[in-house]
Amino acid sequence: MRVRLQGIVVTLVALLVFGLGIPLALTMAGSLQQNLFLDRLTDTARFASLAQRPLIDNRPALLEPELRRYTEVYGVKVVVVNQDSVPVLSSLGGTDAARIDRTAIAAPVNEALAGRHPEPGPLLMPWSTAPLVLAEPILIDGEVRGVVVTESSTDHVRTRLLWQWLVLAAGAVVAFGLALLVAIPVVRWTLRPVRRLDEATGALVAAVVSGREAEPVGESGGPPELRKLGRSFDRMAASVSEALAAQRAFVADASHQLRNPLTALKLRLGNLEGHVDDDAAAADLDAARVDAGRLNQILDELLSMARAESAGGELVAEDLGAVVADRVADWSVVGAARDVALETDAAVNGARVLLPPRGLEVILDALIDNALKFTGQGTSVHVSAVNGGDRVTLAVRDHGPGLREDELERAVDRFWRSSAHQNVPGSGLGLAIVREIVRHSGGDLRLSLPDGGGLRIELDLRVAP
Incomplete structure (x- = not known):
């Protein structure tokens, strides 16, 4: 926008200058030409x-000395022509036609006659290179008896005009430059609130996602209308941040407050074990205990979600290789119980990645747990990491049923589960x-369907400096 506005200002200044x-x-x-014309016309009329x-x-030679002197002083050629368009006198001496440009004076002579x-x-x-030719009729008793023709060089006038134009052009360039020097700061001053709004808009998204307070635009100068827009943006950003903070606080508080009655409910269900004799009632009791456990898992994941959304701006460096090895070792016990092998290939050479505190553990636990749920017996889950310089690619690949192509984008939505996996325990979080x-943490997440079936989840994580 700044370039376009500056282009408009430059165009307007250029139009004004030109x-x-x-x-x-x-x-x-026109002024120089008029002065030359009047000066030569006066002399021509005098000679006429x-x-x-x-x-x-019939003695035109009497005028020759004055014409000759005039030509010597002013360099203007004078010719006297009779009624028959025949030169009878020249300031160059005699009436030699070779000294007279008959073609140049023919038209003016005819008009004067x-x-x-x-x-x-x-x-x-x-x-222009053509000389100034003036022809004044010689009137005797109201009758045209001849013509006086003057032929003047315009070199000195054209040179003077050229210098005046050069001075004018230099003045125009100076005026154009001064206008730009004034216009560019004005444009910057005008667009300063727009730039601040653009920066604040991008920062608002990052702040909302990370749970930080949005940076206000404030009074950043510029026109009053744009300053008013900046204040309105600050109020809007504050309202959005407060609404999202209230939402996250509600999720966290609700999840936390529900854990106590849920724990009490699980204890009461456990106390009923052995006191229910009816087979149908015992089955209902077992189902209630399963549902209570599932509800407890959902509450735990909601708390994790709330912590992830409100993690703030704190990022710490974690040793990727060490955390991967630790989490794979712990989950290998679960994998062995399900006849699923956990394989790892973390060629990261001690790389450290930037994540929220314990963020890498939460990520690996969620991905490995998800992979073990869907991988069939006798298969494997592969955890790999590749160091790409300023980025590390962490991937978890299973050999389960995978997803459809159109389900890959929705798989990261909250509480979403594929219709083909409804019988698998989980909350979709x-x-x-x-x-x-x-x-x-400034990374990227991708889901893909590798050859051989299953699902591959890749994370691009920033390497700590």
């Missing part, structure tokens, strides 16, 4: 008056928790 400079340049050219008596007496007086002609330009932790 809109004033071009007419001024043409006015200069002086030529009346020599033509009446018709009784018309000279006109300025086309506008004089620095690149594991991958959602992993996504929140990875997002907070």
Whole structure:
């Protein structure tokens, strides 16, 4: 936007400079031409008056000394032509036609013989090379008896005009530069609130995701309308942050408060064991205990989700290889009980990744637990890590039924479970928790369907400096 606005300002300044400079340049050219024309017209009219008596007496040579002197002083050629368009006198001496450009003076002579007086002609330009030719009729008793023609070089006038135009162009460039020097800070001042809003919008998303307080835009200068917009944005950001904080607090408080009555309920159900004789009632008691355990698991995962969403800005460096080895060793016992082998290949060379405190353990527990649920007996779960410089790719691959292609994006949504896996225990929060932790730490999460079946979950994690 800044480039476009500056382009508009530059265009307007350029139009203003050219809109004033071009007419001024043409006015200069017209003024110099008019001065030259009037000066030469006065001299030509004077010679036309002086030529009346020599033509009446048929002695045009009487005017030759004055014409010659005029040419020597001013460099202007003067020719006297009779009624038949025949030169009878020249300031260069005699009437030699070779010294006279008959073509240049033919048209002005014909107009003067018709009784018309000279006109300025086309506008004089620095690149014009044609001389200024003026033809004044010699009137005797109201009859045109001849014509006085002056032929003036325009070199000195065109040179003067060129210098004036150069000075004008230099002034236009200076004015254009000064206008830009003023316009660029004004544009920056105008767009400063817009830039702050853009930065605050990006920071708001990161703050909301990480649970931090959004940085206010504040009074960052600029037009009053944009400052008012910035204040409105601050109020909106504060409302969003408060609403999300209240939501997370509610989830955490509700989950925490429900754990005590749920624990009491599990104890009461345990106390009933052995006191229920009816087979149907015993089956219901067992189902109630299973449901209570499942509810307890959901509450634990809700608490984990709340902690992941409100982790704040704190990130710590964790030894990826050590944590992977530790979690694989612990889960190998569960895998052995289910006849599932846990394999690891962590070629990370002591890499340390940035995550919230205990975030890597939570991620590996959720991914390995999820993989063991769906992997069949006699298969394996593979945990790998590859160091890519400033990023480490951590992957967990199982050999279960996997997902459909259209289910990969939805698999990280809260409480979402595939219709084909409804009989598998779980709450649908594991991958959602992993996504929140990875997002907070600035990483990426991807799900793919590898060759040979199953599901592969990859995490790109930042390496600690």
